[in-house]
Amino acid sequence: MTPDGRTSTDAPTGAPSAAEAEVVRLAQELIRIDTSNYGDGSGPGERAAAEHVMGLLQEVGLDPELIESEPGRANVVVRLEGEDRSRPALVLHGHTDVVPAEAKDWKVDPFAGEEFDGMVWGRGAVDMKGMDAMILSVVRQMVREGRKPARDVVVAMFADEEAGGKFGARYLVDQRPELFEGATEAVSEVGGFSVDVDGRRAYLLQTAEKGIAWLRLIADGTAGHGSAVNADNAVTELAGAIARIGAYQWDTRLTPTVLSLLEGVADLTGLPLDVDDPLAIDRLIGALGPARRFVGSSIRTLANPTQLHAGYKTNVIPGRATATVDVRPLPGDHEAVLAKVRELAGPHVRVEPEHLDIGLEVPATGALVDTMTDVLREQDPEAVVLPYMLSAGTDNKSLARLGIHGYGFAPLRLPADLDFTALFHGVDERVPTDSLRFGVRVLDGLLRQA
Incomplete structure (x- = not known):
């Protein structure tokens, strides 16, 4: 049972939280901003998405910084003050660029951000504007409610992840390392999603x-x-x-x-x-x-x-x-x-x-891993959490240059029959709306407890 008496398959009782209520809309808004990264400098860049993120954070009273590595290649960073500032900070990061999409191959316009069949469709729904929306909605809710995270949290939305991070995470690590001062751990994409294993729901936590x-x-x-x-x-x-x-x-x-x-x-x-x-x-x-x-x-x-x-x-x-x-x-x-x-x-x-x-392998045990497991089980008491290695790469590679241990934890409880991994960089990329709301609840718990 969850703290409010729900079982793992129950929908939330009562009115949804502010974050749950807006996460789908935020994901749609981000998908509708074309940030295709062709890897050769010919794409539209991330400036429009970064300005949108700035507005969402400023609307609740935060003072984020927009940092361009080159014209149009924009990053956004803001630090949230934690309850215990003596603890090392946590970096919670996403990226706003996406791989290109051929519209003729899709059932829908890949940049329309449509919602139907219980899904948000579009390029970036999975990789990773859905997670970006989860992060932003949770942060906005916490600030509006006057709540602080357990420790300082550096929220970053990077450019250029899909081409190695030269204009995004790598640039900020090399040129603005003070933004991440005191941080020892990071949380981002490509982990925390559920898979069906012999009838059991297991969540894959990316530790390598x-x-x-x-x-x-x-x-x-x-x-x-x-x-x-x-x-x-x-x-x-x-x-x-x-x-x-x-x-x-x-x-x-x-x-x-x-x-x-x-x-x-x-x-x-x-x-x-x-x-x-x-x-x-x-x-x-x-x-x-x-x-x-x-x-x-x-x-x-x-x-x-x-x-x-x-x-x-x-x-x-x-x-x-x-x-x-x-x-x-x-x-x-x-x-x-x-x-x-x-x-x-x-x-x-x-x-x-x-x-x-570089390749990465970080500890699959410890306080942060325990907390990620705990907050998943608050929402899904039968959850089994297993570490796994991502065959690709994330911006955690850049943060590792500062000694920051990065984890993939974009928590999504998924239908057992959804071929989720095929949607990364795939045609008809989409994410269930219920999964986004589930992720919001888990991330909120993570920031409260981690």
Whole structure:
């Protein structure tokens, strides 16, 4: 039972809180501001969304700061004074940019923020304007009611997360580190959502994320006529490199986070866990349903070729061929993985980094994790909380440069039949409205208690 007498499947009794009443509207408003990030500077930027966030915070009497790293690339930061200012601060952060969307592929306009079938639809509903709306609605309610969080909370809405954070979190960490003074922990996206495991509802708390190495491969050869013998063909060299990298089977390695997750799934399902048996590991991952997409990528490094460029005419052998590879190393394996990619590329193909970032693994136990578990169980008493590793990355990578431990905790109680992980960067991205209201209640509890 929850403190107000509800069970885990009951709707809230009485009138909804102010935050619950407005979270859907705030999510819709943010989705309707196109902040598509193409990664090359050609998008609309985040300024309009940042100004909207500023207005929402100023409306309740806060004094946030808008910080542009470049024209149009805007971030918003405000610090809430906590009840106990002697404790380390908590960073509660979101990002306002989204990946692009092809409207012709969607059932709805991806930037209309429509609500129907109990869902808010649109680019960013999941990643991560829904969570942004949850954060803003909870903060607005707390300020209006004159309540303080348990400790200082730095609320940040970053630009550019979808392209590595150069104009967002990374910029503020490097140029304005004083904004995060005293902070030791952070909470943000891609964790805290529920999955069905053998009929039990489990919430995946993100305590780790893989590294990033976006690499460019370059092969130089001798240009010439397509009809002539050419033993120095750049395309041939590059194609061989790409084939070797794409086909390479990286070793399985279970980090502490992943091992803890699999142990939890084994307890829930009764399936055996044998760390030396790939089939046993696969069965446990499969028990997570659609979430296996994320978890299945967390047991080994992955390197996926993504782009190829060469030549300009069929009968001309080009002097250069290039490709890109998206490499996601396990935490701690970064240098060894880069060395292996260079070996696979071969002596005639250069490997140059486009973007590098670290992998993370933070403690899956401790006071903050206990509090996140407690506030989830206040709203869902049967909740099981399991740690997991995100196969992608978040702005917690940038905050780690300041020694801040980052967690993924955007709490959503989801329908068991919703393929939620497919909605990240997917077509017809959407989030249940009830899940947003559930998340508001959990986040409010987190700020009260953490």
